Amino acid sequence: MNKVVANAEEAVRDIQDGAVLMLGGFGLCGIPENCIAALVKKGTKNLTCISNNAGVDDFGIGLLLQTKQVKKMISSYVGENAEFERQLLSGELEVELIPQGTLATRCMAAGYGMPAVYLLAGYGTEVAEGKEVREFNGKNYLMEMAFDSDYAIVKAWKGDKMGNLIFKDTARNFNPLMAMAGKITIAEVEELVEPGELDPMYIHTPGIYVHRIFQGKDYEKRIEQRTVRKK
Amino acid sequence: MNKVVANAEEAVRDIQDGAVLMLGGFGLCGIPENCIAALVKKGTKNLTCISNNAGVDDFGIGLLLQTKQVKKMISSYVGENAEFERQLLSGELEVELIPQGTLATRCMAAGYGMPAVYLLAGYGTEVAEGKEVREFNGKNYLMEMAFDSDYAIVKAWKGDKMGNLIFKDTARNFNPLMAMAGKITIAEVEELVEPGELDPMYIHTPGIYVHRIFQGKDYEKRIEQRTVRKK
Amino acid sequence: MPLNKEQIAKRIAQELQDGYYVNLGIGIPTLVANYIPQGVNVVLQSENGLLGMGPFPFEGEEDADLINAGKQTITTLPGSVFFDSAMSFGMIRAGKVDLTVLGAMEVSESGDIANWKIPNKMVKGMGGAMDLVAAAKNIIVAMQHTNPKGESKLLPKCSLPLTGVGCVKKIVSDLGVFDVTADGFVCIEHAPGVTIDEIKAKTAGKLTIAPNVKEMAV
Amino acid sequence: MPLNKEQIAKRIAQELQDGYYVNLGIGIPTLVANYIPQGVNVVLQSENGLLGMGPFPFEGEEDADLINAGKQTITTLPGSVFFDSAMSFGMIRAGKVDLTVLGAMEVSESGDIANWKIPNKMVKGMGGAMDLVAAAKNIIVAMQHTNPKGESKLLPKCSLPLTGVGCVKKIVSDLGVFDVTADGFVCIEHAPGVTIDEIKAKTAGKLTIAPNVKEMAV
Numbered sequence: 001m002n003k004v005v006a007n008a009e010e011a012v013r014d015i016q017d018g019a020v021l022m023l024g025g026f027g028l029c030g031i032p033e034n035c036i037a038a039l040v041k042k043g044t045k046n047l048t049c050i051s052n053n054a055g056v057d058d059f060g061i062g063l064l065l066q067t068k069q070v071k072k073m074i075s076s077y078v079g080e081n082a083e084f085e086r087q088l089l090s091g092e093l094e095v096e097l098i099p100q101g102t103l104a105t106r107c108m109a110a111g112y113g114m115p116a117v118y119l120l121a122g123y124g125t126e127v128a129e130g131k132e133v134r135e136f137n138g139k140n141y142l143m144e145m146a147f148d149s150d151y152a153i154v155k156a157w158k159g160d161k162m163g164n165l166i167f168k169d170t171a172r173n174f175n176p177l178m179a180m181a182g183k184i185t186i187a188e189v190e191e192l193v194e195p196g197e198l199d200p201m202y203i204h205t206p207g208i209y210v211h212r213i214f215q216g217k218d219y220e221k222r223i224e225q226r227t228v229r230k231k
Numbered sequence: 232m233n234k235v236v237a238n239a240e241e242a243v244r245d246i247q248d249g250a251v252l253m254l255g256g257f258g259l260c261g262i263p264e265n266c267i268a269a270l271v272k273k274g275t276k277n278l279t280c281i282s283n284n285a286g287v288d289d290f291g292i293g294l295l296l297q298t299k300q301v302k303k304m305i306s307s308y309v310g311e312n313a314e315f316e317r318q319l320l321s322g323e324l325e326v327e328l329i330p331q332g333t334l335a336t337r338c339m340a341a342g343y344g345m346p347a348v349y350l351l352a353g354y355g356t357e358v359a360e361g362k363e364v365r366e367f368n369g370k371n372y373l374m375e376m377a378f379d380s381d382y383a384i385v386k387a388w389k390g391d392k393m394g395n396l397i398f399k400d401t402a403r404n405f406n407p408l409m410a411m412a413g414k415i416t417i418a419e420v421e422e423l424v425e426p427g428e429l430d431p432m433y434i435h436t437p438g439i440y441v442h443r444i445f446q447g448k449d450y451e452k453r454i455e456q457r458t459v460r461k462k
Numbered sequence: 463m464p465l466n467k468e469q470i471a472k473r474i475a476q477e478l479q480d481g482y483y484v485n486l487g488i489g490i491p492t493l494v495a496n497y498i499p500q501g502v503n504v505v506l507q508s509e510n511g512l513l514g515m516g517p518f519p520f521e522g523e524e525d526a527d528l529i530n531a532g533k534q535t536i537t538t539l540p541g542s543v544f545f546d547s548a549m550s551f552g553m554i555r556a557g558k559v560d561l562t563v564l565g566a567m568e569v570s571e572s573g574d575i576a577n578w579k580i581p582n583k584m585v586k587g588m589g590g591a592m593d594l595v596a597a598a599k600n601i602i603v604a605m606q607h608t609n610p611k612g613e614s615k616l617l618p619k620c621s622l623p624l625t626g627v628g629c630v631k632k633i634v635s636d637l638g639v640f641d642v643t644a645d646g647f648v649c650i651e652h653a654p655g656v657t658i659d660e661i662k663a664k665t666a667g668k669l670t671i672a673p674n675v676k677e678m679a680v
Numbered sequence: 681m682p683l684n685k686e687q688i689a690k691r692i693a694q695e696l697q698d699g700y701y702v703n704l705g706i707g708i709p710t711l712v713a714n715y716i717p718q719g720v721n722v723v724l725q726s727e728n729g730l731l732g733m734g735p736f737p738f739e740g741e742e743d744a745d746l747i748n749a750g751k752q753t754i755t756t757l758p759g760s761v762f763f764d765s766a767m768s769f770g771m772i773r774a775g776k777v778d779l780t781v782l783g784a785m786e787v788s789e790s791g792d793i794a795n796w797k798i799p800n801k802m803v804k805g806m807g808g809a810m811d812l813v814a815a816a817k818n819i820i821v822a823m824q825h826t827n828p829k830g831e832s833k834l835l836p837k838c839s840l841p842l843t844g845v846g847c848v849k850k851i852v853s854d855l856g857v858f859d860v861t862a863d864g865f866v867c868i869e870h871a872p873g874v875t876i877d878e879i880k881a882k883t884a885g886k887l888t889i890a891p892n893v894k895e896m897a898v
Contacts, residue, residue, distance in 0.1 A: 258747065259751075306805060310804035310805065332808060338766070352815065354814060355842055355844065358806075400745040401748075452745070455747070458753050459740075459741075
């Protein structure tokens with residue numbers, strides 16, 4: 001069993017043009033910075049990116065947008081990105097907007113081998129168009145399908161060489177859900193440790209879901225909305 | 232906010248005859264010993280118990296069977312209990328057998344507000360009788376409904392006064408799933424601590440799911456199959 | 463005088479009960495946290511994966527890994543818990559969050575809400591709003607009664623694309639407090655100095671004035 | 681000579697590949713863990729919520745909170761993980777477990793399996809068997825070729841209530857190794873000293889002998 005790869009370049013080596021990727025993170029929090037940089041360097045084109053947000057102009061998935069590597073974004077909120085807006089309005093970029101909880105649950109469904117789930121969000125709205133509606137206990141639900149993605153790329157705080165992962169604070173967000181959902185799951189971690197160094201009771205993502213893992217480097221961990229109070 | 236109750240008697244005080252209960256545990260591992268004892272003492276009758284197993288003759292849910300308080304068991308495996316077998320064969324007790332993963336997932340579905348899920352287990356078997364079958368990607372799934380239970384009764388290792396829970400090792404099993412699924416969730420814990428004493432990154436059940444919590448006592452934690460190797 | 467944003471938030475805070483789990487949206491709803499009544503303990507949920515959201519950090523103590531759903535740096539409190547996004551919306555969908563407060567562009571007399579999309583403008587997305595409005599068990603809308611053009615935001619039917627159907631239970635606007643009932647909007651309180659006539663004039667949807675309507679205490 | 685249980689387990693162990701995640705059922709399958717080839721690292725899953733199951737504890741070190749799906753006291757290994765029962769079956773259903781080995785009362789030539797219920801006998805339940813057989817991506821059955829009455833357990837159709845449909849990929853019995861194909865059972869190996877004629881005589885379902893059938897190496 002050897003899941004450890006040397007770096008981001010090796011981790012994303014076989015991602016082909018046209019691949020469907022899941023990318024963990026909420027805003028700029030908990031995003032796989034190293035793998036995004038490696039994808040920019042590799043120049044893989046026509047990517048479909050499933051990710052809650054699309055980064056900002058010069059960080060996160062925004063970097064892949066700048067280089068026009070993204071064909072389609074599947075997100076819940078794509079607000080903070082001027083280049084994104086330009087590509088969308090010009091028709092260069094396709095966008096599918098999905099309620100945030102639906103996005104999360106469709107990842108989870110994939111990880112749990114459940115092909116479809118029934119969710120409340122979006123009933124009676126344009127999100128419901130073309131979807132099966134079904135009533136349970138007097139409420140209307142939409143049938144939503146599990147995501148089918150080629151790669152899930154996640155960022156964890158700590159991981160061990162068997163692929164077990166722990167996420168820090170709210171940098172957890174979509175990461176463990178996507179980790180479960182990828183046909184191939186790539187995890188970059190701030191600290192890679194030996195098996196046995198993580199307490200088996202407190203692992204968020206069991207290593208069985210993780211195919212490649214590497215110790216990331218040079219994390220910027222940019223803050224999108226720095227808010228403070230005075231001492 | 233006051234979720235802390237004095238003891239098991241107070242925790243189960245309002246459980247009425249005919250209630251539907253979920254009881255955590257796998258075999259005798261991670262079962263709510265204190266609450267079971269309190270239910271025996273209280274004498275509540277005609278209970279429907281959703282629990283993976285039915286205990287042994289003189290421990291676990293077996294104690295509620297001895298006193299004939301159980302009308303129906305919903306379980307995946309009920310093997311180790313002679314009194315159970317007698318009541319079943321005599322028609323005193325109703326039993327619904329459910330695949331273990333289906334049992335777990337129907338609890339989870341309730342906790343996630345998903346009214347129904349599609350699962351593979353049991354297709355083509357007698358478990359499928361009366362259930363909707365649906366094909367996704369060439370495989371046949373059964374539609375399984377979220378459980379609807381009045382009370383979930385779980386046993387945790389540590390808990391804080393806001394109801395946050397941590398389970399020990401494989402005593403986790405069904406406990407966090409059922410904790411999410413009860414209209415009222417009662418947690419008994421080996422160690423009750425102040426809010427802030429549990430690390431917020433490593434809590435298995437967020438307190439929002441827990442309505443009553445108490446420090447249990449006199450845990451026997453019986454081992455069902457003691458297996459050892461020689462030093 | 464119509465209420466200012468702080469007063470709207472203050473009025474909504476009166477709806478909080480001890481032990482509530484509450485999700486506060488961006489904008490006026492966020493301000494509600496500043497007016498939680500004495501003796502009332504509530505736990506704030508942030509849908510990106512936190513129960514027990516605390517105040518903003520002190521300068522220099524910001525942590526990029528600890529943000530709220532508005533992407534602001536925040537802190538935790540004793541008893542806080544982190545979880546993933548599926549569990550976060552799962553607990554909302556399962557009715558475990560007692561109250562959700564959010565803003566709106568329009569609300570209809572049947573409780574429909576529109577707050578995510580304006581045709582022909584750049585659409586940023588619904589984020590968690592559709593999940594929250596569809597699944598939360600109690601939803602209060604905090605908003606201005608009229609839009610910048612002076613048009614009513616309480617309508618017979620929403621004109622903008624919907625976020626959710628029949629889900630708003632109560633509105634606190636700068637003019638008053640309104641229950642959303644099977645019989646349309648019911649004004650139960652008016653802002654100090656705001657007349658019933660003004661409320662009637664600025665409410666396009668079906669409006670009833672509660673017999674015991676009173677002046678809001680803020 | 682038909683194989684004994686240990687030999688069946690030993691033969692199945694040859695199917696293990698480095699890096700496999702494996703679920704071993706109760707009985708003969710459990711013995712497979714004793715014959716994992718040198719240099720092959722596998723991780724054992726126990727469906728009650730553990731990846732990385734270790735050996736039984738030393739006397740006096742048993743822990744009531746640490747058991748396997750057979751309710752036996754066990755230990756962990758470096759890299760072990762605990763999780764809840766929904767995630768446990770979720771990872772099986774999602775095809776993350778590479779191999780499941782379990783016993784059977786009957787297997788049909790189309791891969792149906794019966795191993796949980798005998799009519800008119802006390803039914804203890806299916807436990808996790810139905811989930812495992814329906815969802816695991818690769819299933820090997822370990823069993824005796826015939827029942828105590830000498831009747832074949834490899835049948836045209838199962839006579840007992842099914843556990844799962846069309847799911848068994850391979851059988852290792854005391855007489856040989858059989859692929860379960862669209863064309864029925866295909867004997868690819870025979871036990872040392874067991875003749876093809878004996879296998880034919882004791883197999884009720886459709887049976888083909890592979891052209892390159894060989895003697896099993898155990």
